[in-house]
Amino acid sequence: MAKLDYSFFVRHSVLVAQELIGKTLVFNDFEGIITETEAYRGLDDEASHAHKGASIRSKIMFGPPGVSYVYLIYGMYNCFNIVTEEDGMPSAVLIRGLKLANKHLDGPGKICKTLGINRGHNGISLIESNDFYVRDDNHQLAFETTKRIGISKAQDKLWRFVIKKGIFANLQ
DNA sequence: CGCAAGATTATT
DNA sequence: ATAATCTTGCGA
Numbered sequence: 636m637a638k639l640d641y642s643f644f645v646r647h648s649v650l651v652a653q654e655l656i657g658k659t660l661v662f663n664d665f666e667g668i669i670t671e672t673e674a675y676r677g678l679d680d681e682a683s684h685a686h687k688g689a690s691i692r693s694k695i696m697f698g699p700p701g702v703s704y705v706y707l708i709y710g711m712y713n714c715f716n717i718v719t720e721e722d723g724m725p726s727a728v729l730i731r732g733l734k735l736a737n738k739h740l741d742g743p744g745k746i747c748k749t750l751g752i753n754r755g756h757n758g759i760s761l762i763e764s765n766d767f768y769v770r771d772d773n774h775q776l777a778f779e780t781t782k783r784i785g786i787s788k789a790q791d792k793l794w795r796f797v798i799k800k801g802i803f804a805n806l807q
Numbered sequence: 808c809g810c811a812a813g814a815t816t817a818t819t
Numbered sequence: 820a821t822a823a824t825c826t827t828g829c830g831a
Binding site for chain 3 (some may be wrong): 706709710
Protein backbone atom coordinates (compact mmCIF):
# COMPACT_ATOMS: atom_id res chain seq x y z
CA MET A 636 0.00 0.00 0.00
CA ALA A 637 0.93 3.64 -0.23
CA LYS A 638 3.66 4.85 2.07
CA LEU A 639 3.03 8.43 3.17
CA ASP A 640 5.49 10.86 1.61
CA TYR A 641 6.64 14.46 1.77
CA SER A 642 3.45 15.81 0.23
CA PHE A 643 1.39 14.30 3.08
CA PHE A 644 3.47 15.64 5.98
CA VAL A 645 4.25 19.08 4.54
CA ARG A 646 0.64 20.24 4.99
CA HIS A 647 -0.97 22.05 7.97
CA SER A 648 -0.19 20.24 11.21
CA VAL A 649 -3.84 20.03 12.29
CA LEU A 650 -4.87 18.52 8.97
CA VAL A 651 -2.04 15.99 9.11
CA ALA A 652 -3.04 15.05 12.67
CA GLN A 653 -6.63 14.42 11.54
CA GLU A 654 -5.60 12.40 8.51
CA LEU A 655 -3.13 10.26 10.46
CA ILE A 656 -6.10 8.71 12.28
CA GLY A 657 -6.60 5.28 10.70
CA LYS A 658 -3.19 5.19 9.03
CA THR A 659 -0.78 2.33 9.77
CA LEU A 660 2.45 3.00 11.66
CA VAL A 661 5.29 0.58 10.92
CA PHE A 662 8.30 0.33 13.22
CA ASN A 663 10.58 -2.66 12.61
CA ASP A 664 8.46 -5.72 13.40
CA PHE A 665 5.59 -3.71 14.87
CA GLU A 666 2.59 -2.53 12.91
CA GLY A 667 -0.51 -0.76 14.21
CA ILE A 668 -3.33 1.60 13.34
CA ILE A 669 -3.05 5.14 14.68
CA THR A 670 -6.07 5.87 16.88
CA GLU A 671 -5.19 9.15 18.58
CA THR A 672 -3.11 12.21 17.63
CA GLU A 673 -2.43 15.77 18.73
CA ALA A 674 -1.18 18.69 16.66
CA TYR A 675 1.39 21.23 17.84
CA ARG A 676 2.02 24.22 15.64
CA GLY A 677 3.94 27.45 15.41
CA LEU A 678 5.72 29.79 17.80
CA ASP A 679 2.42 31.12 19.11
CA ASP A 680 1.18 27.70 20.26
CA GLU A 681 1.94 28.08 23.99
CA ALA A 682 1.69 24.34 24.59
CA SER A 683 4.38 23.52 22.04
CA HIS A 684 8.02 22.95 22.85
CA ALA A 685 8.78 25.34 19.99
CA HIS A 686 6.93 28.21 21.63
CA LYS A 687 10.10 29.58 23.24
CA GLY A 688 12.07 29.23 20.02
CA ALA A 689 14.48 26.61 18.79
CA SER A 690 16.43 24.75 21.46
CA ILE A 691 18.58 21.63 21.55
CA ARG A 692 15.40 19.63 22.05
CA SER A 693 12.89 21.48 19.92
CA LYS A 694 15.07 22.35 16.91
CA ILE A 695 13.92 19.17 15.18
CA MET A 696 10.41 20.65 15.04
CA PHE A 697 11.80 23.52 12.96
CA GLY A 698 13.21 21.14 10.38
CA PRO A 699 11.72 19.35 7.34
CA PRO A 700 8.48 17.30 7.59
CA GLY A 701 8.20 13.53 7.87
CA VAL A 702 10.98 13.34 10.45
CA SER A 703 10.59 11.69 13.87
CA TYR A 704 10.72 13.85 17.01
CA VAL A 705 11.24 11.75 20.14
CA TYR A 706 11.74 13.31 23.57
CA LEU A 707 11.78 12.21 27.20
CA ILE A 708 8.97 13.48 29.40
CA TYR A 709 8.71 13.36 33.20
CA GLY A 710 12.09 11.70 33.33
CA MET A 711 10.77 8.30 32.35
CA TYR A 712 8.57 8.20 29.29
CA ASN A 713 9.32 8.84 25.64
CA CYS A 714 6.88 10.57 23.31
CA PHE A 715 6.93 10.02 19.55
CA ASN A 716 5.98 12.79 17.13
CA ILE A 717 6.20 13.31 13.39
CA VAL A 718 7.36 16.74 12.19
CA THR A 719 4.98 18.51 9.81
CA GLU A 720 4.89 21.54 7.49
CA GLU A 721 7.61 23.36 5.59
CA ASP A 722 11.21 23.46 6.79
CA GLY A 723 11.33 26.43 9.14
CA MET A 724 7.75 26.17 10.46
CA PRO A 725 7.93 24.53 13.92
CA SER A 726 5.18 21.94 14.03
CA ALA A 727 4.60 18.26 14.76
CA VAL A 728 1.96 15.65 15.46
CA LEU A 729 2.14 13.60 18.67
CA ILE A 730 1.10 9.96 18.23
CA ARG A 731 -0.99 9.14 21.32
CA GLY A 732 -2.83 5.93 20.42
CA LEU A 733 -1.95 2.81 18.45
CA LYS A 734 -4.01 -0.30 17.80
CA LEU A 735 -1.81 -3.39 17.47
CA ALA A 736 -3.15 -6.76 16.36
CA ASN A 737 -3.44 -7.94 19.96
CA LYS A 738 -3.74 -4.78 22.04
CA HIS A 739 -4.64 -1.13 22.02
CA LEU A 740 -1.91 1.20 23.27
CA ASP A 741 -3.55 4.33 24.68
CA GLY A 742 -0.95 6.90 25.63
CA PRO A 743 2.28 8.15 24.03
CA GLY A 744 4.49 6.68 26.74
CA LYS A 745 3.00 3.22 26.32
CA ILE A 746 3.53 3.27 22.57
CA CYS A 747 7.22 4.09 22.87
CA LYS A 748 7.73 1.60 25.69
CA THR A 749 6.04 -1.24 23.80
CA LEU A 750 7.62 -0.59 20.41
CA GLY A 751 11.00 0.31 21.88
CA ILE A 752 11.11 3.87 20.54
CA ASN A 753 13.55 6.12 22.40
CA ARG A 754 15.63 9.25 21.84
CA GLY A 755 18.00 7.26 19.68
CA HIS A 756 15.19 7.28 17.12
CA ASN A 757 15.00 11.07 17.07
CA GLY A 758 15.55 12.70 13.70
CA ILE A 759 14.80 9.72 11.46
CA SER A 760 13.02 10.48 8.18
CA LEU A 761 9.93 8.29 7.94
CA ILE A 762 9.86 9.22 4.26
CA GLU A 763 13.30 7.70 3.66
CA SER A 764 13.30 4.77 6.09
CA ASN A 765 12.13 1.30 5.11
CA ASP A 766 11.44 0.04 8.62
CA PHE A 767 10.02 3.19 10.23
CA TYR A 768 7.21 4.83 8.27
CA VAL A 769 3.46 5.37 7.95
CA ARG A 770 1.31 3.63 5.37
CA ASP A 771 -2.19 4.30 4.02
CA ASP A 772 -4.28 1.14 4.09
CA ASN A 773 -7.47 3.00 3.15
CA HIS A 774 -9.09 2.79 6.56
CA GLN A 775 -11.72 5.46 7.19
CA LEU A 776 -12.20 5.86 10.93
CA ALA A 777 -14.60 8.36 12.49
CA PHE A 778 -12.90 10.53 15.10
CA GLU A 779 -13.74 13.11 17.75
CA THR A 780 -12.07 16.47 18.37
CA THR A 781 -11.06 17.57 21.89
CA LYS A 782 -8.62 19.66 23.87
CA ARG A 783 -5.09 18.34 24.08
CA ILE A 784 -4.16 16.18 27.06
CA GLY A 785 -1.71 16.95 29.84
CA ILE A 786 -1.12 20.61 29.04
CA SER A 787 -2.13 23.69 31.02
CA LYS A 788 -1.80 26.27 28.27
CA ALA A 789 -3.63 26.92 25.02
CA GLN A 790 -6.75 25.12 26.23
CA ASP A 791 -8.71 26.90 23.52
CA LYS A 792 -7.07 24.89 20.76
CA LEU A 793 -9.06 21.74 19.95
CA TRP A 794 -6.17 19.88 18.37
CA ARG A 795 -6.57 16.36 19.74
CA PHE A 796 -8.20 13.72 17.56
CA VAL A 797 -9.37 10.29 18.77
CA ILE A 798 -11.28 7.51 17.08
CA LYS A 799 -14.86 7.31 18.30
CA LYS A 800 -15.57 4.79 21.01
CA GLY A 801 -16.90 1.49 19.79
CA ILE A 802 -14.74 1.12 16.73
CA PHE A 803 -12.43 -1.19 18.64
CA ALA A 804 -14.99 -2.00 21.32
CA ASN A 805 -14.06 -5.64 21.29
CA LEU A 806 -10.65 -4.74 22.61
CA GLN A 807 -11.47 -1.80 24.86
C1' DC B 808 24.08 27.05 39.59
C1' DG B 809 19.75 25.75 41.92
C1' DC B 810 15.07 24.75 41.13
C1' DA B 811 10.38 24.21 39.45
C1' DA B 812 7.61 22.38 35.80
C1' DG B 813 6.72 19.18 32.36
C1' DA B 814 2.81 16.92 25.35
C1' DT B 815 2.83 10.54 31.45
C1' DT B 816 1.58 6.42 33.82
C1' DA B 817 0.72 2.95 37.47
C1' DT B 818 -0.86 2.72 41.82
C1' DT B 819 -3.49 4.26 46.17
C1' DA C 820 -4.74 12.08 44.17
C1' DT C 821 0.14 11.04 44.00
C1' DA C 822 4.79 9.19 43.45
C1' DA C 823 8.34 8.06 40.23
C1' DT C 824 12.31 10.31 37.76
C1' DC C 825 15.37 13.51 34.89
C1' DT C 826 15.74 17.03 31.29
C1' DT C 827 15.00 21.69 30.28
C1' DG C 828 14.75 26.49 30.81
C1' DC C 829 14.50 30.24 33.76
C1' DG C 830 16.02 33.31 37.41
C1' DA C 831 19.78 34.69 40.67
